[in-house]
Amino acid sequence: xxxxxxxxxxxxxxxxxxxxxxxxxxxxxxxxxxxxxxxxxxxxxxxxxxxxxxxxxxxxxxxxxxxxxxxxxxxxxxxxxxxxxxxxxxxxxxxxxxxxxxxxxxxxxxxxxxxxxxxxxxxxxxxxxxxxxxxxxxxxxxxxxxxxxxxxxxxxxxxxxxxxxxxxxxxxxxxxxxxxxxxxxxxxxxxxxxxxxxxxxxxxxxxxxxxxxxxxxxxxxxxxxxxxxxxxxxxxxxxxxxxxxxxxxxxxxxxxxxxxxxxxxxxxxxxxxxxxxxxxxxxxxxxxxxxxxxxxxxxxxxxxxxxxxxxxxxxxxxxxxxxxxxxxxxxxxxxxxxxxxxxxxxxxxxxxxxxxxxxxxxxxxxxxxxxxxxxxxxxxxxxxxxxxxxxxxxxxxxxxxxxxxxxxxxxxxxxxxxxxxxxxxxxxxxxxxxxxxxxxxxxxxxxxxxxxxxxxxxxxxxxxxxxxxxxxxxxxxxxxxxxxxxxx
RNA sequence: GCCGCGUUCGUCUAGGGGUUAGGACGCCAGGUUCUCAUCCUGGUAACAGGGGUUCGAGUCCCCUACGCGGUACCA
Numbered sequence: 001x002x003x004x005x006x007x008x009x010x011x012x013x014x015x016x017x018x019x020x021x022x023x024x025x026x027x028x029x030x031x032x033x034x035x036x037x038x039x040x041x042x043x044x045x046x047x048x049x050x051x052x053x054x055x056x057x058x059x060x061x062x063x064x065x066x067x068x069x070x071x072x073x074x075x076x077x078x079x080x081x082x083x084x085x086x087x088x089x090x091x092x093x094x095x096x097x098x099x100x101x102x103x104x105x106x107x108x109x110x111x112x113x114x115x116x117x118x119x120x121x122x123x124x125x126x127x128x129x130x131x132x133x134x135x136x137x138x139x140x141x142x143x144x145x146x147x148x149x150x151x152x153x154x155x156x157x158x159x160x161x162x163x164x165x166x167x168x169x170x171x172x173x174x175x176x177x178x179x180x181x182x183x184x185x186x187x188x189x190x191x192x193x194x195x196x197x198x199x200x201x202x203x204x205x206x207x208x209x210x211x212x213x214x215x216x217x218x219x220x221x222x223x224x225x226x227x228x229x230x231x232x233x234x235x236x237x238x239x240x241x242x243x244x245x246x247x248x249x250x251x252x253x254x255x256x257x258x259x260x261x262x263x264x265x266x267x268x269x270x271x272x273x274x275x276x277x278x279x280x281x282x283x284x285x286x287x288x289x290x291x292x293x294x295x296x297x298x299x300x301x302x303x304x305x306x307x308x309x310x311x312x313x314x315x316x317x318x319x320x321x322x323x324x325x326x327x328x329x330x331x332x333x334x335x336x337x338x339x340x341x342x343x344x345x346x347x348x349x350x351x352x353x354x355x356x357x358x359x360x361x362x363x364x365x366x367x368x369x370x371x372x373x374x375x376x377x378x379x380x381x382x383x384x385x386x387x388x389x390x391x392x393x394x395x396x397x398x399x400x401x402x403x404x405x406x407x408x409x410x411x412x413x414x415x416x417x418x419x420x421x422x423x424x425x426x427x428x429x430x431x432x433x434x435x436x437x438x439x440x441x442x443x444x445x446x447x448x449x450x451x452x453x454x455x456x457x458x459x460x461x462x463x464x465x466x467x468x469x470x471x472x473x474x475x476x477x478x479x480x481x482x483x484x485x486x487x488x
Numbered sequence: 489g490c491c492g493c494g495u496u497c498g499u500c501u502a503g504g505g506g507u508u509a510g511g512a513c514g515c516c517a518g519g520u521u522c523u524c525a526u527c528c529u530g531g532u533a534a535c536a537g538g539g540g541u542u543c544g545a546g547u548c549c550c551c552u553a554c555g556c557g558g559u560a561c562c563a
Contacts, residue, residue, distance in 0.1 A: 009563095010563090011562080011563050013562090013563080043563070045562090045563080046561095046562055046563065048562085049562065049563075109561095113561080116560090116561090120560095124489070124490095126489095127489045127490075128489085128490080129489080129490045129491070129559065130490090130559065130560095131559085153561095155561055172493070172494095175492080175493090177491080177492080178491090181490080181491055181492090181559090182491095183559075183560095185560095186560080186561050187561095188561085189561040190561060191561075193561085195560090195561070195562085195563085196562075196563050197563095200563095215557095216493070216494095216556090216557070217556095217557055217558070217563090218557095218558090218563090219492065219493065219557080219558080220491075220492055220493090220557075220558040220559075221558075221559095241493090243493090243494080243556095244556075244557080246556090250499085250555090251555060251556070252555095252556080253556085253557090279500095282500065282501080282512095283500070284500090286500085286501060286502075288502075289502085289511090290502085290510085290511050290512075292500090292501095292511085292512060292513090309501080310493075310494060310495095311493090311494050311495065311556095312494075312555090312556070313499090313500065313501090314499060314500075316499050316500065316513070316514090318499075318513060318514060319499070319500065319512080319513045319514080320513095321513095322512090322513055322514085323513085325526095329526080366525090368525060368526045368527095369524075369525040369526070370525095396522070396523090441522085442521085442522050443521095443522045443523090444522085445522080446522040446523090447522045447523065448522090449522085450522060450523070451522095451523085454523095456523090456524090457523060457524080458523055458524035458525080459523070459524070459525095460523095460524080460525080461521095461522085461523095462522070462523095
């Protein structure tokens with residue numbers, strides 16, 4: 001059986017787009033499921049568009065996400081180099097283009113940009129599809145030699161054969177295209193660089209790529225690639241085109257304008273890599289049953305290209321948030337602390353001090369309500385600095401000032417005198433018994449206490465907070481609350 | 489313009505001739521509860537339209553509409 005080899009082949013034109021993450025993820029899952037390899041190849045054939053530093057940025061983002069490539073520009077591999085400009089410098093593409101010419105599958109074209117432009121506008125005016133008119137195919141061999149010798153600027157074009165071209169896409173099914181709708185694509189540019197179409201075919205073949213997984217904007221040019229494979233006499237790899245990930249309007253592809261498209265930004269905003277990956281995997285793929293939560297290993301086990309959808313999927317932040325919360329809740333608090341530290345989320349907390357409380361216990365308190373890791377700042381702030389709250393919020397809506405005062409005084413006394421171990425559950429039992437003895441309802445007693453220790457109407461359980469704060473700090477906060485309630 | 493691809497609840501989706509069209513997120517209601525969150529229970533809501541084929545169509549075929557993509561010496 002052939003070992004499966006997949007690849008992700010970005011152009012280094014900027015950051016890693018969330019759509020690129022899904023493409024890579026699927027390629028990764030397929031490879032891993034079949035114990036194959038995934039390679040990273042940099043397609044920098046357009047020098048004008050190449051952005052310095054973006055290769056590093058992309059590689060770094062994959063690191064953050066926990067997706068490891070088996071081969072690529074940094075780790076190398078037996079099919080290198082993995083950057084097309086380096087391959088170009090080896091004369092690789094030129095050689096193959098020459099072979100194509102010798103075999104009559106391609107030809108030199110000396111047409112100027114101007115001529116091509118006027119040709120196209122004429123065609124469009126005549127409502128014809130714009131297509132190269134094969135002017136240079138009429139050139140005699142001698143004329144070509146002469147122009148070449150004179151150093152005239154030229155490109156090499158594919159000579160699209162007669163007939164039709166068919167390929168089978170694992171997602172979209174069999175697609176047949178009449179060749180007369182295909183343009184004589186430029187294969188090698190006048191600067192000596194290959195176009196995408198030439199480079200991708202040669203490199204995928206040379207790197208033994210078995211499955212080409214990419215966005216469906218490539219469907220229309222796939223027939224040209226198939227023609228090239230045939231011209232070279234190479235096997236055509238399996239193609240699987242992926243539907244787009246849509247922006248909030250549900251129509252256009254998710255783009256920079258829509259805000260969060262940088263994969264790295266999601267990490268910075270407090271999404272766990274596995275949650276993000278899980279969510280993205282489900283955008284266009286499903287296992288066929290009702291399971292929705294998959295860690296990476298589970299994704300690998302369950303993934304198959306056959307279950308990838310054809311139509312675009314909108315990126316729904318609401319569900320991502322839900323899923324992120326699922327992962328946060330199910331992650332051990334100690335691990336969470338490490339991630340939180342790594343991304344400096346604690347820095348948002350004024351007066352934060354790492355050893356003031358047992359930090360993983362703080363996470364225990366909040367993680368069930370955190371949709372992102374970044375939420376810890378707002379949530380845990382009151383533990384480090386008691387907010388200056390309105391005295392009136394100490395009074396439960398169905399209670400009175402007098403009862404609230406009583407509750408707070410009783411709480412103060414009980415804490416001062418009790419020998420109950422300072423553990424949430426013990427405190428809860430003790431306080432519940434006491435409040436019953438003084439005829440206060442839970443709300444009348446616990447609401448004021450909770451507001452006193454948290455400074456907020458909304459917070460976790462009062463006794464959990466007290467346990468964390470400790471006896472001294474609890475007493476201090478009760479003292480403040482008593483001052484406030486007396487001022488009413 | 490031409491070529492291609494797509495269209496099931498608001499969203500992600502299941503479904504491949506016979507289903508009360510299922511699940512999840514969201515939303516609404518109720519329960520638990522000192523609040524919020526969590527959790528539990530229930531509810532709301534969809535086959536783009538029109539023709540066929542068939543005893544019977546989300547499901548197969550055709551047309552239309554809408555959307556997206558391609559149509560570069562960009563990927």
